[in-house]
Amino acid sequence: MSIILSSKNKDQLLFEGFRYRRDRSVWQCIKDKYKGRARFDENIYEAYKNHTCQAPNPEEIEKAVYNYEIRKKAENSHDPPRLIIQEARLKLSSDAAADNDIPKEPTSFSEIVIPLKFQLTISNQQFLLYDNDDNQNRLLIFASRDQLDLLNGCEVWHCDGTFAVVPKLFEQTYSIHGLIREKTLPLIYSLLPNKKEETYETLFRVVQQHVQRVPRYITIDFEKGAENA
Secondary structure, eight states, rough: EEEEEETSSSSSEEETTEEEEEEEEEEESSSTOOOOOEEEETTTEEEEEEEOSSSSSHHHHHHHHHHHHHHHHHHHHOOOOOHHHHHHHHHHHHHHHOOOOOOOOOSGGGOOOOOOGTTTTTTOOOOOOEEEOOOOSEEEEEHHHHHHHHHHSHHHHHEEEEEEOTTTSSSSEEEEEETTEEEEEEEEEEESSSHHHHHHHHHHHHHHHHHHOOOEEEESSOOOHHHOO
């Protein structure tokens, strides 16, 4: 038995192979159409209404914990995302890992297919801003509407690329940060296939299409292609 937070930051009870959400003073099976209930009584949890959905599913519970641990560590750790995910996957059983809905790591740009669920934020805002679908030089840009609105209000931008934390096939992760209340926040993320000037030009052109206000100051790293773009 354990209690975790869902992707919407709500309590979920994991008990005897089922997942429950809070329903006032009791817990209700997360599958809305079904009647399974659990309650806390005299220091123990017990199911008191039978489930009509399906048999207990330990692998589903494992994956719920897996997703929760990734979110929790991402909020409290400075580790690279890839390392956080790899450490969480080590705790999965082989069956749960095989059935996990995270796409397999591609071996070529043509194999990159981004499922709809990974194109959206947890509040269903579009997050995949741009995909050039180029099987030779794939370029992906990510930002939600809220992030773009924040960047639109920033007078200072900081653009920075890293080669240390980047998925295979891509050459660098490039981000655009905005200065908000004396804090620099990452608001646009992109995966670049190379350091060519035309790649940076495409990136900044897409940003200009979605952010109307021109900042007063822009700081960049020392990549010549980015500086020229």
